Amino acid sequence: MASKALSDQVAAKWQDSFNRLNRGAPGISGLMGFSRAWAIAADVLHPRELGAPPKDFNTNEVRSAFDVLMQCRMLPMLLESFVEDMRRHQHLITNDVVRYMAEYEASGDPDVIGRLVLLLADWYFAWAPGGELGHTISSAYIVHFQTHLFSVLPAAFASGFKKLLAATLTFFTEGATPSIPVSVQDSKLWPSFELLGLADRYESLIASVCYEHIEAHVLETSAGKWDEPVLVRLREWMADKVVPWMLLPYARGAKTTEEARTMLQGVGSRFDFHVCKTLCDLRTKEMFDIVIDYPDSTPALHDLKECLQRVDQRSQLVQALRKANKRRLLHPGADTKDILTQYVSLIRCLRAIDPPGVLLFKVADPIRRYLRDRPDTIRCIVASLVVDSESGDSLVDDDGPIQPLQSPQVDDYTDPNWEPEPVDAGPDFRANKPSDVVSTLVSIYDSKDLFVKELQVLLAQRLLAVTDGNYEKERRNLEILKVRFGEAPLQVCEVMLKDMTDSRRIDQHVQSQSSSVMHPTIISRHFWPQFQATKILMPGQLHAIQESYAREFTTFKPDKRLRWLSHLGSIRLDIQLQDRTVSADVPPLEAAFIELFSEQEVWTVNDLIERVGPIERPAALKALLAWVDRGVLREENDGTDMQRFRLLESAPTDAGAVPVGMTTAGSRVALTEEQPAVLTVQQQQAEQMKVYWKFIEGMLTNLGGLPLDRIQTMLKFAPGYDRTPDQLGAFMDAARREGLVNVKDGIWRLNR
Structure with missing residues (x-):
């Protein structure tokens, strides 16, 4: 049995609750009013079937009923009953979701998702309590409705919603196009997203849709189009087409334009960043x-420069260029x-x-190292410096002023205009590197002496090729x-150049x-580069013409020969x-x-070589076969190893004669290339190294094995030696x- 105190406490609470529900009315009239108010409120909040006619309620009665429940502190109990x-009726919404998602998974049509969203919005309005009932009831309804909705939406809904x-x-x-779903054109669609909480729940999905649409548009409209700026056009497209959707x-x-602009400022900056990033990629x-x-x-x-200022992808640009250069160049x-x-x-x-040149420094380094290892790089650079302007083969623009070669200088920190190096510059970078193209090309090598020697060789070849006596072009180049x-x-x-003009005089x-x-x-x-070492002795009248000219020259220049x-x-x-005259411009050996x-x-062939001088047999055959092609000589084969050639005083008339230009030895002629008169720099260095080989051979004979640096040190005492250790190493590898x-x-040793 409960104590008297506990009984009194329970009785007091019951009496308090009764007084609160009865609201101080006599008898139970107040309690009957509370029951009527509960019935009205429960009927108002009761979920109804979709499509059922709305119930007709007196607004004043409904408001009075909810006021009664609030006075009686029974609103939480009403909300629990409502939830x-x-x-108990959630299966109705679940059934519709399952039915529409099955249809979507079978067809993949996003219009099904649109119709489902509109249907869910209808369910929302069918069950929603009136706004006049207060914020507490509306908030509780929204939370519980969206919670149930999100719990029954399958994973496939996200892809369909996207x-x-x-x-x-x-x-x-x-x-509007035929491919656009009908539901998309419904003005209630986006308000339904907001109503159901889909816009907030799938905010990242909305952003990804916009990102992907931007990427597709940039690739479609800008790929391969480099002759016109596209970044301004893309931003105009964003402002005209995408921002209204955003x-x-x-x-x-947003109630005003200014308010909408403020709300879009942050997200608009993100999407502009993505435009720049996509175009930069x-x-x-x-x-x-x-x-x-x-x-x-x-x-x-220019577009890429602006994008790089917005998007920090300089390292990606460097890596992509270095990889493409290695693969394609x-x-x-x-x-x-x-x-x-x-380059x-x-x-x-x-x-x-x-403009500071950091990107160039990082990208160009592999190209410069590769060009430095190519034997004909200097020759190509020099040829581009003296090429004819009308040929269009020059690497250098003739529009700008001609500048002396520039070389990197030490930073002058006392200069008031001094600027620090860029933050992404490497330890070997110098901001004041040569700015003009020629200085950059020459700086591939440590010294410009190699270029000067190649210039001498190229100028010698060009001067000897002039036949009309006009050296103004070469003078201008010089x-x-x-x-x-x-x-x-x-x-x-x-x-x-002076020799050529004096020679004509x-x-x-x-x-x-x-x-x-x-x-x-x-x-x-x-004063001229070294010429090819081949020497021939001109026979007959050709020799007599040379001797006669030499005598007159000696008379004019007694101190020279x-x-x-x-x-x-x-x-x-x-x-x-006998029956014809053959005219031809030929090299001296053919003459x-x-x-x-x-x-x-x-x-x-052997007798001809013995009379003319020490020449290579392939060169002799080429000269003789040239006369065979002209129909002046004929090659005879008498069954021995001796190749004979006969002079054809009369043109051959037999049907079996070999047509001009179709000799059986024509393939041998094609294999023999014309050698330039002046030795290239590489050929001159090779000839000099043959001389230095005697010094190396003597060292290794007298001193035994030596390391490469010791050989280099001792060779510096040889007259005219100016090779680097790398060049000496390449020469020793060739000798090996x-x-x-x-x-x-x-340790290098001679082979015994």
């Missing part, structure tokens, strides 16, 4: 082709001239994107080169004293045969051979491959 009532969002964005940007999910509830992938297309691709470079199949052309375009492109390299290194070139004087069919080029032996390079030049011949056929009609030396543990 439980909703839970397709539906993409369709709405397409509808805003492109307008108002729906990101500016919900695209241009990064296309950068190698953009460099090839320069200068037509200049607008694309830096391989043996690429011509050196093409590599240099691409020059790369210099100009990256300087347009990044003046330009003097501005770039300075006058002192090119004094030898000045002497070569000397020839005119000799011709005035004794007319001659010979017009030689007279040069100063010590002519040393003939008979294998160089060209001779105009008119060969008188010497055909001159010997005036002594006898049949010669063997020929079996002259061997190396073990870094």
